[in-house]
Amino acid sequence: MKTAMLFDQGMIPHKDHFSPFALTDILTTYAGEENQPIIHFWQLSQTLILGMKDSRVTYLKQGLQAIREANYSPLLRNAGGLGVVSDSGILNISLILPKQSIHPLSIDDGYQKMLDWLNRTSYAQANITAGEVVDSYCPGKFDLSINNKKIAGIAQRRVKEGVAIMMYLSVSGNQNYRGELVRSFYQAGLEEAFGTLGYPAVNPTSMTTLSDAFDKILSIAEVKEELLQNIPFTNETDRLSEFYTTEEYQQRLKNMYQRNIGIQEDFYD
Template identity: 45%
Template sequence: MQDLATLYPQKTWSVVNQQFSADQGQLAFAHANTLLALTKECQQPIIHFWTLEKTVILGMMDTKLPELTAATDQLTAAGYHYFVRNAGGLGIVADTGILNLGFYLPEVADHLSINAAYELMKTLFSETFNTSNITIEHFEVQHSYCPGEYDLSINGQKFAGIAQRRSKNGIAILLYASIEGDQQARGTLMQHFYQAGKAQQQTRWTFPDVHPETMANLADLLHQPLTVASVSQQLSASLQSNSGLTLQSDLQTLMQEADYQTQLTKNTQLLRRYQPGYQP
């Protein structure tokens, strides 16, 4: 099994930390797309920690809901922003208690399989939160929102989901993890979203029948007072101690340069065409 330490021998990993307000959802995702391009340009693996306030990030499959407008109206009524990401999959919730984490890996697609890439993220969490009475498992947690084979769970309750993108720029391994906050409310929000969208009337595409109790916060599952900031610090420490990575925050200046900002603007504009009601 491939591991992070041997992917890029003697290579320093760049770390980016960002926080976005609720009206910056498309910008947050545009940064993710732009950082994936930057990783190839610089031949530099990048780790991206980010948070986004009170937003539902919809997948393109969600736009197939029979009553999409009613579904998005439900989000707005609950006080949430929303946008559609230009990738497959289903909706996830973002707020200040949710950690979003990305690995952007250049030049490894030929020898890093899809499952091996997922395992990199799962192993990081298993090593970071390694206790005698806790086992982090991966399998699809039925009735969670955005269910997938690499849902991360403890005692059957999901706290994180992992996605993956492969392109000419490299591989992006993307995770969202519910760390703290009202996970019951997040689950109920998505349950009502799919109910308002008449999800069960759609026969061509399958949408989750969300049961809020299938998901929980990592803090609650570990019985620890965790925050997004503390988990980010623990994951970074684990990357250095368990995986032997050298981390540095050296991209901020580069991200302010004209080339990056031009690509960021382009990616933000591309996202607009995926939004409900878009008119060119």
């Protein structure tokens, strides 16, 4: 693979929580225009990242109340799908590639590249498998599991000639609590319709973390190092300011603020 550009936002302050979503689109466009692979790491503190479908639960205010009671904050992302948790034990990883280099990058190709990347690490010894875990939160065809317990979910976002393959990886922390949080959001937001209408009947025990799977505490820094050890890359994090100052980034950031106005008003009401 051509040498990748690494952009590591680390743990993003709460006031900048919309940043990685705006930045992903900018980096994806850049990857396509420049035929340049990119790796993007980021984290958010105590956040339930909601998909657009989640904003349409029957009793949204009650669902948001459940998030508040768990001491998390909601964020409505600029894509479909369903809710996922982000906190200090979750690493968000994007592998951003041109749609077409030697041949067009299909949706399944994109998912497979993320799985192949993880399987080049020492974590592959745990036999990571791909397949939907239907009672996890945000279930999907390329859920990644160890011993039938989900450790990661993968999604894609395509912008112009680039594609971002995005994975949240549960590294450490109380995964059961995360599952209870998402379950409580859907229980409060759907009431008697819980587990129907295309929303998962979340079972917190269907998921785990890398740390629990390997029976040792793994740090976010260790996981980043492991992921990067077999990838040719240059750390371009210091160049992030170049993207932050572009008009397109500012517009996408503004769009994120506007998208979240209703959610934030209901949350703090």
